[in-house]
Amino acid sequence: MKTIYLATVMSFALALAGCGKADEAANEAASNALASAGEAGGEAGHDQEGAITLSSEQIASAGVQVARPLIGGAGTIELPAIIEGDPQGTQVVSAAIAGRVVALNYNLGQSIGRGQTLAVIESREAAQLKGEVEASRARLALANSNLAREQRLFSQRVSPEQDLIAARTAATEARIALTQAQSQVAAAGGGGGGLNRLGIVAPISGQVISRPVVLGQTVAADAELFRIANLSKVSLALNLKAEDASRIQPGNSVKVTAAGREATARVNFVSPALDPQTRLVPMIATLDNGGHKWRVGEPVTAAIQLTGSGGAQSVRVPTTAIQTVEGKSVVFVRTPKGFQATPVTLGDRSSDTVIIRSGLTGREQIATTGSFTLKAELGKSEAAHED
Structure with missing residues (x-):
């Protein structure tokens, strides 16, 4: 349309010149046409x-x-985490009585089976407990002997039935006393090889991950002697912001990376309450550790999948690609002549990417780094146009 308009006006100008009009009129018409064309072009x-x-x-x-957007995958939150023993597979072994540690049979990292003796404690209380067992056993033997005698005398019609009943009651009470004394020894540990010694046994199978005592040390009752963990599974302990915790549910996957290793864990607990000290939400994920490549206490990086953060065809871009122009979120799409600021609708954010709900197909080339420079250049161009 612009070409036709120019041709028409120029023809009119030449016609005026041909008709003998003044050259000034022809020049004026041509100038007006070029000015109009310039305005149209602008x-x-x-x-x-x-x-x-x-x-x-x-x-x-x-x-x-410049790079292409990411296609597929869910939004994630990336956080530091610490490998811990599985709470269901970790147990503290304590001293049930006060005494002196005379034997430590296992060291850190060693494997142990359930029921094996970890340590031996020498104590006067141990002597009392074992002594009570022996005394109760002797009383039971005497009570059983008396009961047998009374049964024989009663059958011969020598003793009254009342004596037989009393003997039977005494034997029952002695049996109960022995059982109680044996239970007290078992609760304290049992075994140990001497009257004044008790052995501390492992309650579960696993590996020794802590041993805070040394040989010859005197320990108080309930003092920790060992910590045993079944490390076929380990846990990740994390702390979330409240707004992030609302987008994470049990069952969500967690990508765990550290020192050239990578594995996938599963969220199994998100606390319904904030920690009163940190004001963060505690979260625990379980990680399979059959190969024992993850160590308790090791720092790792955990990328937690967000619930409802996009499907297999979702489009994600780095957060550095997003700029705000005139109150709208835009991404700068590469064109043959430069870039085009393209409005987009944002979805869930993660630590370094954001879901694009609309505005991109995923096949474009976009500015991933330096988008702020492009925003500044766009502002200069618009200001120059206004001038």
């Missing part, structure tokens, strides 16, 4: 709002990097 260029014209050399010198 309006057509302005129709491409948000366009930035830059050469490849200018893009490179500005430090702008």
Whole structure:
């Protein structure tokens, strides 16, 4: 349309000149046509709002990097975490009585089976407990002997039935006393090899991960002697912000990475309450450790999947690619002449990416680094156009 308009006006100007009109009239008409064409051209260029014209050399010198959006995958939150023993597979072994440690049979890292003796404690209380067992056993033997005698005398009609009943009651009470004394020894540990010694046995199978005592040390009752963990499974302990915790549910996957290793854990607990000290939400995930490649206490990085953060065809871009122009979120899409500021609708955010709900197909090339420079360039272009 612009070409036709120019031709028409120029023809009119020549016709005026041919008819003998003044050259001034012809020149004036041509000038007016060019001015009108310039205005029309300016309006057509302005129709491409948000366009930035830059050469490849200018893009490179500005430090702008271009890449395709990420397709698929869910949004994640990346947090530091610590490997811990599985709470269901970790147990503290304590001294039930006070005494002196005279034997420590296992060291850190060694495997142990349930029921095996970990340590031996020498104590006067142990002597009393074992002595009570022996005394109760002797009383039971005497009570059983008396009961047998009374049964024989009663059958011979020598003793009354009342004596037989009393003997039977005494034997029952002696049996109960022996059972109680044996239970007290078992609760304290049992065994140990001497009247004044008690052996401390392992309540579960696993590995020794802590041994805070040394040989010859005197310990108080309930003092920790060992900590045993079944490390076929370990746990991740994390702390979440309240707004992030609302998007994480038990069963969500957690990608665990550290020192060239990678594995997937599963969330099994998200606390319904904030920690009163940190004001964060505790979370625990379980990680299979059959190969024993993860160590308790080891720092790792955990990328936690967010619930409802996009499907297999979701489009994600780095957060560095998002800028705000005139109150709208935009991404700068590469064009043959430079870039085009494209409005987008944002979805869930993670630590370094954001879901794009609409505005991109995922096949575009976008500015992932240096988008702020492009935003500044866009502002200069619009200001120059207004002038």
